Amino acid sequence: MLIGLLGKTNVGKTTFFNAATMLNAQIADHPFTTIEPNMGVAYARVDCVCREFNIKDNPRRSACIDGRRFIPVKMIDVAGLVPDAHKGRGLGNKFLDDARQADVLIHVVDASGSTDSEGRRCEPGSNDPLKDIEFVELEFDLWLASIIARDWARSAKEAEHKGLGMEHLLANRLSGLAIDGHVIADTLNAMKGMGRLSEWGEDDILRFARALRIRAKPILIAANKADVHTARENIERMRATGRMVVPCIAEAELLLRRAASKGLVEYVPGDAVFRVRDGSLTMEQRRALEKVRALMEDYGGTGVQKAINAAVLDMLHMITVYPVEDEHRLTDKDGNVLPDAFLLKQGSTARDLAMLIHSDLARNLLYAIDARTKQRLSAEYRLRDRDIIKIVSASR
């Protein structure tokens, strides 16, 4: 799974990215060994099942801090967003090339309105972040539409003649965009009232592109710089449009994570509070931290972790499942307690979980065991959030 981070210059995108991916340095055994420069590992935070069993776990690819499990998710810093990106202006092609791989996008906006449309500093409140949002959406939609529209009338006619489903043609055309075929089919279904496909004009195609983008590439708004006084009103306005908006203070999150890594504060990313640890802080450090504390009380945290969680868990409808090999001790074969936590789409089955572990395991799958009840589950069992599952296969 991949989160794409978008935003124009000076909104705090790098600050957000650095804060979100910082935990990485503290987890030695992370699963992504080679990573491109604009890629990092962020984490979704869930309540770990270790608390329920009152056991000490030792995760391998995720981390458990005070009963909070941090599950790795790749994050890509999508560069080069400028007007007319879809026509290839600036780094436009690079932008779209990065963005197309993402399953969900986090759009960092300057909610305080102190960055103009070209990314220059301006008077707080003078730029409208809603315009930034609409601009990104339109750029994306125009780009999608341009891919779909290629030779549209002829292709649509051909599909109609042969009685072929249009979704096949579109799935082909949109391959490489990480969009599920059934999402395309669903979107086409929702467009039924728009008449014959072969008669669709540019506007119809754009409308379809928009409907598809909303389903296939959901965008969460990280309303950054929420600490600036002009932000609050803009946050309300953005929320009023029905979009998912999470107020953020990326700068505060970065400060806290850095302070925590130096042992100056105790802070679990995503908490609403932190504790100052060291008596030897300078007055300046203390003052900065107290300012952060007041802001966090206002918003219930810095919002960075909340934004990641909302994107992954809410927008992508993910659940967490813990595979084990010993359903009594909740360990893998090496004795690691609750070694893994996987994110799976709601509706995934025991077979999907097996597939995620190893294709051989899925091929030879016999049944699964619910570690809580010790009951057998079929391969088609629909996993629930927080399930602890042993997969039993014929190969071992």
Ligand SMILES: Nc1nc2c(ncn2[C@@H]2O[C@H](COP(=O)(O)OP(=O)(O)O)[C@@H](O)[C@H]2O)c(=O)[nH]1
């Ligand atoms: N007030 C405030 N400023 C921030 C926040 N996050 C970042 N900034 C500042 O915004 C400026 C641009 O940040 P940067 O991360 O480089 O933005 P980018 O160009 O979007 O990558 C820097 O001066 C940051 O310190 C925040 O949450 N609040």
Ligand SMILES: [Mg+2]
């Ligand atoms: Mg930057």
